[in-house]
Amino acid sequence: MTSEPLRVSVALCTFDGVDFLEPQLESILAQSSPPDEMVIADDGSTDGTLEIVDRFVERAPFPVTVVRDPGPGGVTANFERAMVATTGDVIVLSDQDDVWTSDRIAATRRRFAADDTLDLLFADADLIDAGGAPIGLRLFEALEISAHERAQLASGDAVPVFLRRNLATGAATAVRRRLVDRSVPFPHEWVHDEWLAMVAAITGSIAMDESVVVRYRQHGRNQIGMRTPGLRQKISRVLEPRGGRNHALAARGRALADRLADGSIVAPTDVVRAAEEKAVFESLRADMSPRRLRRVGTIAALALTGQYRRFASRGDADVLRDLLQPET
Known part of the structure; x- marks a missing residue:
């Protein structure tokens, strides 16, 4: 338990978020326990987002840094960029278009203070x-x-879970x-959220x-x-042409393996393998x-050696997907 x-x-990122940004900022101002600081990183907005941010900076009762x-x-x-610019012990991630519960920061602070080993906490959402x-659906239900x-x-035993698929949604994550x-x-x-969760699973808690x-x-x-796919959507997903998704998964897998192999992220031998x-x-x-x-x-x-069960996001169900996806 942390004594100090x-x-x-708070690390919040914006990009052309004028339609939904203000309710999110108001929910941060309404926290029962305010943050010690906030960093807002904007990715080249051209729609008035930065004007909203500038007004927020003037009102906020805590320091706000804007990275443009x-x-x-x-x-x-x-x-x-946003996370590197923060100085706090714990960083609560924020999208630009959601609304926080009023005790999010207080609850996050308590949870990390109670467990010095905890590196990443991901929660549910409405x-x-x-x-x-x-x-009428929760995030964990949708997942x-x-x-x-x-x-x-x-x-x-988080590594096998996150090697298959990501469960931590950045909007509900703190690190x-x-x-x-x-x-x-x-x-x-x-x-970003998938990467942080993967590294946390490998190197920490x-x-x-x-x-x-x-x-x-x-x-x-x-x-x-995030939405829960219905039966029609699931069938459509199975029958969609092969293409970008498979190559993206391959590129991600290679990027992780290379970072572990070169020692820039320290991991046990069995995890590297x-x-x-x-x-x-x-x-x-x-x-x-x-x-x-x-x-x-x-x-x-691959199926007979159990690799779909170990590594595919939907386990053996992805065998059917790979068999049925049409020619590109």
Whole structure:
């Protein structure tokens, strides 16, 4: 348990966020326990976002630093800029278009103060529509987090979970500063929250909080959004042409494996080996023939050796996806 009070920073990123930014900023001002500082990183907005930010800076009862980039450089680079510029012990991440619960910072401060080993905390959220009305769905429901995944996280065995898929949504995530120091530079192949969660799982301690800390807005311009796919959407996903997704997964897997192999992120030998196996798995999937029949041998070999179960986001269900996706 930490004896000295933790300094809490907020890292908020903006890009053409004029439609939804003000409610988010108001929810930060309304916190029962204010942050010790806030860093707002803008990625080249041209729609009036910076005017809203400037008015907020004048009103805020805590220090606010604005990092302006001509951009756009993308969400990952923008969050890296914001987080590196903070000085707090704990950094609470903020998107530009959500609304926080009033005790988010207080609850975050308590949780990190109670556990010196905790590096990343990700929580649940209520999903709302563009107008702010509840959708009737929680974030963890939308992610369809399984009982097995919950059990693995509770036991401290987070690496296999995050090698398969990311569960930590940045809008509901807080991290300790030392995790950022271990994680930079963020690879461009990864989204910031996915990368931080992966590094936390490998090098430190990660925890899942079932409480709601944010109202997570879903709208057409979300940089990263979340909805639960219905049966029709799931079938459509299986039948969509192969292409960019597979190559993106392969690039991400290779970026992680290389960072572990060169020692820039220190990891146990078995984790380094697992990351390399994940990279090879995703590369083989990306390089499969566009013709279904020619994929069968590779898919069968990967399935029979348990690699879909170990590394694919939907486990063995992705066998069907790889078999059925049409030719490009």
